[in-house]
Amino acid sequence: xxxxxxxxxxxxxxxxxxxxxxxxxxxxxxxxxxxxxxxxxxxxxxxxxxxxxxxxxxxxxxxxxxxxxxxxxxxxxxxxxxxxxxxxxxxxxxxxxxxxxxxxxxxxxxxxxxxxxxxxxxxxxxxxxxxxxxxxxxxxxxxxxxxxxxxxxxxxxxxxxxxxxxxxxxxxxxxxxxxxxxxxxxxxxxxxxxxxxxxxxxxxxxxxxxxxxxxxxxxxxxxxxxxxxxxxxxxxxxxxxxxxxxxxxxxxxxxxxxxxxxxxxxxxxxxxxxxxxxxxxxxxxxxxxxxxxxxxxxxxxxxxxxxxxxxxxxxxxxxxxxxxxxxxxxxxxxxxxxxxxxxxxxxxxxxxxxxxxxxxxxxxxxxxxxxxxxxxxxxxxxxxxxxxxxxxxxxxxxxxxxxxxxx
Numbered sequence: 001x002x003x004x005x006x007x008x009x010x011x012x013x014x015x016x017x018x019x020x021x022x023x024x025x026x027x028x029x030x031x032x033x034x035x036x037x038x039x040x041x042x043x044x045x046x047x048x049x050x051x052x053x054x055x056x057x058x059x060x061x062x063x064x065x066x067x068x069x070x071x072x073x074x075x076x077x078x079x080x081x082x083x084x085x086x087x088x089x090x091x092x093x094x095x096x097x098x099x100x101x102x103x104x105x106x107x108x109x110x111x112x113x114x115x116x117x118x119x120x121x122x123x124x125x126x127x128x129x130x131x132x133x134x135x136x137x138x139x140x141x142x143x144x145x146x147x148x149x150x151x152x153x154x155x156x157x158x159x160x161x162x163x164x165x166x167x168x169x170x171x172x173x174x175x176x177x178x179x180x181x182x183x184x185x186x187x188x189x190x191x192x193x194x195x196x197x198x199x200x201x202x203x204x205x206x207x208x209x210x211x212x213x214x215x216x217x218x219x220x221x222x223x224x225x226x227x228x229x230x231x232x233x234x235x236x237x238x239x240x241x242x243x244x245x246x247x248x249x250x251x252x253x254x255x256x257x258x259x260x261x262x263x264x265x266x267x268x269x270x271x272x273x274x275x276x277x278x279x280x281x282x283x284x285x286x287x288x289x290x291x292x293x294x295x296x297x298x299x300x301x302x303x304x305x306x307x308x309x310x311x312x313x314x315x316x317x318x319x320x321x322x323x324x325x326x327x328x329x330x331x332x333x334x335x336x337x338x339x340x341x342x343x344x345x346x347x348x349x350x351x352x353x354x355x356x357x358x359x360x361x362x363x364x365x366x367x368x369x370x371x372x373x374x375x376x377x378x379x380x381x382x383x384x385x386x387x388x389x390x391x392x393x394x395x396x397x398x399x400x401x402x403x404x405x406x407x
Contacts, residue, residue, distance in 0.1 A: 004028040006042040018095065019108030035115065065103045065130050071159035073098065073107070078152035088115050106130055119143055134279065134296045141287040151286045158282045162275070165362060169271060169369065176376040183384050188223065190391060195220045202398050209398055216394035251304040259305065259332075263375065267368045272303040273337060274361040276310070281354030291318060305332060323350070336360075 004025065007017040016037060022028035025042065032039050073094060080090035091111035098104040106127050113123035121140035124131040135155065142151030199217050202209055209217070223230075244250040259265045279300045283293035294314040298307045313326035324342035327333045337357055344353030 004042055004044055006032060006037075006039055008032060008037040008039040008041075010038075011036045018092070018111065019105055031112075031116075065100055065106075067159060067163050069100050069103055070130065070135075071156050071163060073103065074152050074159060075156040078149050078156060081152065082149035087120060103130065120148070132296075132299070134283065134300065137288050137292060137296060138283065138286045145287050154282060154286060158278065161278060161362075165271070165274065165365070168366065169267075176373060176380070179377065179380045183380055183387075186384070187387050188227075190388075191216075191220045192224045192227065195391065195395075196224060198395055210394070210401075212390065212394040213398050216391060248304070252308065255304045255306075259303075263372055267365060267372065268303075269332075269334075270361050270365050270368060272301045272306050273333065274358050274365060275301050276306065277337070277354045277361065278358035281351045281358060284351035284354070290323070309333075 004022060005017075005019050006028070007015070009015060022031055025044065028042060029039055032042075076094060076097075077090060080093060081087070085093070088111060091107060091114060095104060095107050095111060098107060110120075110123040110127070113126065114120055119140070120143055121136050124139060125136045128136075138151050138155050139148070142148035145151075195216060199213070199220065202213065202217070245254050259269050261268070276297055279297045280293055283296060284290060288296075291314060294310060294317065298310045298314075301307055301310070309326070309330035309332055312330070313323060316326045317323060322342070322345050324338045324345060327338040327341060340353045340357050341350065344350035
């Protein structure tokens with residue numbers, strides 16, 4: 001449905017502006033007239049996520065909404081609602097100060113929907129790419145309990161925590177990956193550019209070269225003549241692997257393999273467990289029913305193995321089981337998790353126990369990442385030393401033989 005940007009005046013002479021969606025320009029004017037707004041200017045906006053260039057719509061690569069933008073907006077909304085500002089006025093205030101064009105247009109539509117009688121949660125549910133089920137359900141529970149400002153504050157805390165966790169993991173892995181790419185690039189450059197020039201003179205000796213030198217020349221020739229084939233095979237292999245990984249069985253097998261990997265596996269499991277505990281604890285604290293919360297949590301953990309066991313747990317809970325029992329049977333969750341969940345269920349403090357589990361595992365993730373980085377860095381240095389040492393030895397052996405022959 002088209003989106004229209006408008007400016008106008010209320011019956012009290014106050015200037016207002018905003019955006020709304022309507023089937024046509026005429027329908028947009030009718031909507032504004034029903035709100036007692038006298039339109040001065042109105043024009044159709046480009047679709048969300050695009051910018052106009054001439055007569056064509058071009059995808060706006062900068063039109064995406066970052067999670068930190070949503071977190072900041074949620075925090076501001078909590079402050080406004082906590083200060084007893086009416087919801088529509090709070091949404092208008094947010095609209096005026098938002099800088100992201102996509103989020104700005106989205107909040108304009110949310111404000112118009114609320115102004116027309118929709119609940120805040122229902123208005124947000126029309127924009128699932130920006131506001132997922134977790135967000136919508138927490139807002140709905142906040143509206144139902146009359147504590148929307150508190151729920152929004154918790155939601156902002158959750159979003160900021162998830163962003164920090166993801167940033168922590170990704171930033172810790174950037175250095176080892178960059179180091180590996182640089183190491184491989186240097187070795188490839190040496191073998192395809194430098195080594196052939198040095199070893200060319202050995203071929204004119206017409207004598208048997210040492211084994212390391214022959215291995216070096218063979219590797220250099222192979223990479224020099226078939227590098228394009230290697231790139232094609234890597235690209236095709238990556239495409240087929242990605243396609244297989246998107247299947248249910250492929251995703252399950254790959255996630256199970258990832259959790260069993262040395263060094264990386266324990267970190268991957270801890271990240272998934274922390275997401276599970278933090279998300280479920282936050283949802284339960286906000287008053288979301290546990291069955292609905294479990295359905296949402298499955299989409300957050302981003303791990304098919306844990307998702308499968310959470311689906312089974314949700315089914316067991318619907319049949320009257322506790323949460324700790326299926327977690328124990330899964331064999332995936334660490335014992336500390338289902339023991340603390342069991343204690344929380346018995347004491348009636350399940351959400352608090354889940355949040356404590358999340359805190360503990362997020363601390364462990366920090367320690368594990370630091371340990372992984374301290375292991376990978378010297379490992380890559382040793383790898384480079386071994387490869388370059390092999391190249392040097394392979395070149396020195398025939399040169400020493402040549403000097404011996406000359407004497």
